[in-house]
Amino acid sequence: MSRSAPLGAPSEARDVLAITPFRRLWISLSLSSLGDWLSLLALMSLAAIFTADGSQLVRYLAVSGVVVIKLAPSILLSPLAGAVADRLDRKWTMVVGDVLRGLLYVSIPLVGLLLSGFALEWLLIASLLAEVVALFWAPAKDATVPNLVPRKLLEQANRLGLLTTYGTAPVAALLFAALASASNVLGAFLPSVASPEADAALYLNGLTFLIAAIVVAGLPIPKHQPSKDSESETRDSGILRSVWTGRRHAGGTPPVRGLVPGMLGALAAGGAVIGVGRVHVESLGAGNAGFGVVFAAVFAGMALGVLAGPRILKQFSRRRLFGLSIALAGLALLFAGAVADMVLTAVLTALLGVGAGIAWVTGLTMLGQEVEDEYRGRGFAFLHGAARIVLLVATALAPLVAGLVGDHAVPLGALTYDLRGGGVVLMASGLLVVVLALVCYRQMNRRDDPEAGPGLLPELFAALRGVAIREEEDEESRPSGAFIVVEGGEGAGKSTQVRELTVWLRDQGFEVIGTRQPGATKLGMRLRGLLLDRENSHITPRAEVLLYAADKADHVEQEILPALRRGAVVISDRYVDSLLAYQGAGRDLSSDDIRGISDWATQGLRPDLTVLLDVRPEDGLSRLGGPADRIEGESAEFHDRVRRGFLELARADPERYLVLDAREPREKITREIQRRVRSLLPDPVPSGSEAVTGMIPVIRND
Known part of the structure; x- marks a missing residue:
């Protein structure tokens, strides 16, 4: 296994971004990724708004339908799209793909203004078409990067691409919240601007895709000749196939048997949040801006968990850390569904993100260590494929359950508690995640764990102080x-x-x-x-x-x-x-x-x-x-x-x-x-006095 630098390590990132063609491609990818996240937020919000006069179940299903449409094509059609995309010119596939996606997203608010009765139907159709176009765009993008950077910098280039994919999510969420707030202010002077059908986020989204297409059009991307072998490989690959063939390679040791269910369970809870989040936030008295803030809080928390969690608790057992981080995410989700305050909900969703971020980075690291090298690729393919399927199923089922539960006013003496269907789903999901965390913890924290200290709380407190538990116990020796x-x-x-x-x-x-x-x-x-x-x-x-x-x-x-x-x-x-x-x-x-x-x-x-x-x-x-x-x-x-x-x-x-x-x-x-x-040493004993033996303390900074 080769050396691995941190995601986006500054020194190596500068080396990659110093390559002009890759830097321009990276800018284009950043704009496309920003547009993807911005479109998801805008479409979920419009789906809720277009069904405002319908039942609660219809509203939940409309919002989750947007997410299902976004995920389903990549699961079902990726092998076919990959095989076809390999026959096309990569550069113009990316250019045309960005232009088409931009036009499709811009058409959604336009159709909403001109044909209001067909607004929801066209929203779903345009979303599906945009995701089908993305299936051809993504393989062209992945195949282009190796042609623009040297082999030794390819790993860091891929890390920067991953950073772009997820790092633009909180930016898009905050931008969406800002646009929603601006629309509310301008709507007081220009009522047409406040109309949800004239969603400014989708117009901006179309602009980002257009700029991305212009940037790619100017790149020196070489033409390619697809080989028959690569075509057959692409045709045989796919998410469903990778899940089917890789499942037996992701459950060998007891730690792995605790890792995989824990990671997939946490992701299922995330799917539940996506499915009911937009309507639930609106029930708290917040609209598009509030939804954008909550969405940004989740991803900001994930980034904090990924970057800071393992460093703060670097002396803590990875196996215990995995179980505790999932429990943190579950508890945060449980309370987020129970409270009726928007600010507290945003804080709790940020904690949910922190727990999920720590769990995923810890889980991926441990999975790479526990699975044998020859099976590691198939194990990761299984995990990522299963993750998409679990996310799709959870996103589709959560709003159905929330709609069936409905909203109820529960009397509590002189007070009344508003029990919302979305809140019930969030609380139930959080409770299931906590139970799953306990099961994973017991499965992974076995007596033969070489990392685990003698007790959970003593080891946790010692890790928070930056020392290992064994180090404290052996202080005198x-x-x-x-x-x-x-x-x-x-x-x-x-x-x-x-x-x-x-x-x-x-x-x-x-x-x-x-x-x-x-x-x-x-x-x-x-x-x-x-x-x-x-x-x-x-x-x-x-x-x-x-x-x-x-x-x-x-x-x-x-x-x-x-x-x-x-x-x-x-x-x-x-x-x-x-x-x-x-x-x-x-x-x-x-x-x-x-x-x-x-x-x-x-x-x-x-x-x-x-x-x-x-x-x-x-x-x-x-x-x-x-x-x-x-x-x-x-x-x-x-x-x-x-x-x-x-x-x-x-x-x-x-x-x-x-x-x-x-x-x-x-x-x-x-x-x-x-x-x-x-500065490390005590005052020495002058020459000729008593022996210096035992006078110099060990000063540990590790």
């Missing part, structure tokens, strides 16, 4: 020394700064051990010779990782831990981060796998401070006067990846890192290191 590591690329000046820092601390009265990796022990010296010998170019990357891990295991056990236990300061030239940068980023191996091996080899010992001397590879290698060993002789691209790997590690854990520019004068770098190190 920790070594009492301080561990400092100096890292950097070739020629960064690490050895010089280790020597300067060692001399300075000894002059301050500390016991200091200066060391290096590899080569600090007898075994390490032999491994160093083996690893750095230019004649040993046959060493494979995985074998290289294991040899470096063997050196670290021997070094930690024989040199570092004994010194720390007697209170010494240990300063090491390289440690685990070099393995992550050189073999993870440089060799393009899985950083998670390397981290796991390293943690086991080093007994989980982490530095109190890591000094990173950042240097451009060409500058560092020029200081050496030519490659002296196997690593120094690697390509410039290899050393560039290593440098980016170091910087990504530093960005991920800024509290533990001190990043310095290695081009600065040596004396200035030394002073900066001394200033930071001095």
Whole structure:
């Protein structure tokens, strides 16, 4: 498994967006995605408005019909559309597709103004036609991206596409709410503007698709010749087929058997929200603007959950986190259906999004780890296909149930509680999600879970403070020394700064051990010779990782831990981060796998401070006067990846890192290191007084 940067990581995103054709395509995709979300909100609102004089069941079914029409074509017709789309010119398929969708969406308010009796029927017909057009547009878009970016940047380009798809949802929701509010204000002066048939969101939607088509028309997209193999593959693929063939690969281990139902159950609850949300919000006294705010709150909460949840609780068991996040989503949904306040509903839907976001990012990560590599693709295909089907079924059934329940006034003594059909569906969905969360938690949180601590609440409180539960329990048994590591690329000046820092601390009265990796022990010296010998170019990357891990295991056990236990300061030239940068980023191996091996080899010992001397590879290698060993002789691209790997590690854990520019004068770098190190240590014992053993506390920032 290759290295994976965060979604939209700034450094790599800039590299991809620096490619002009892809940047223009990305702008076009952003506009098209914005138009898709804007059209969904506008069509759901118009469906509710056009059926305002009908029964509650008709209103619910009209709104859910819009969503069903949006999802059903991709489930039923995607294999056929994919096969046909592969025969068409990709560039003009995208251009014509955007133009047609824009015209169809603009036609909906126009038909509503001219033929009000046919407004709802044309809304559904135009929505269906627009989704059929999108089936041809999407394969052309997916096939175009690899032609515009180098292979090594394709993964990040796909991440940016995913960010565009979902990142525009809250923007569209807030824009929809703003347009609805503006229409209400202008409607006081121009009554025709306030008419729902003249929905400004759909006119703006048509404009976004038109601009997207113009942008794509100017792109240098090469023509292609479809192969018979690719056509047959596309013809045989499809959501229904992927669900049928992939179901047996997504339920192997007990954790996976808890993951998949939990993720699909949470999505079913989301479908219920979509199906009844528009009419339910209106029953709370809010119209289009309120619906836009609630929709934006859900997606903003999801973004917060995806980005912040796993980081805030990074010391918490992933299995427990998955169950708790689904429970949070269920409870938020339960209370959102029970309350009759619009502001509180928006807050609760944001919490629903947070729980769903944490659950999905945690679930996808664990699914990738639990399912064997050869079955992983089919497992994910099953999950995504099943997700669409579950979403479609839930969206279709929820409004039917809400309409059948209806609205009732329940007397509670002197008060009356308005029990709404939409609220009942939301409460029932929330309750089912909570029950499902408990089942998943019991299925995944087994006694043999290596991550789980001794108790849920103690581990949760410890994780909120940023420490692991085992770390708290072992506080008294920790070594009492301080561990400092100096890292950097070739020629960064690490050895010089280790020597300067060692001399300075000894002059301050500390016991200091200066060391290096590899080569600090007898075994390490032999491994160093083996690893750095230019004649040993046959060493494979995985074998290289294991040899470096063997050196670290021997070094930690024989040199570092004994010194720390007697209170010494240990300063090491390289440690685990070099393995992550050189073999993870440089060799393009899985950083998670390397981290796991390293943690086991080093007994989980982490530095109190890591000094990173950042240097451009060409500058560092020029200081050496030519490659002296196997690593120094690697390509410039290899050393560039290593440098980016170091910087990504530093960005991920800024509290533990001190990043310095290695081009600065040596004396200035030394002073900066001394200033930071001095803040970590207590006042030393003067030379000639009692022993310093046990005086230097370990300061853990991990």
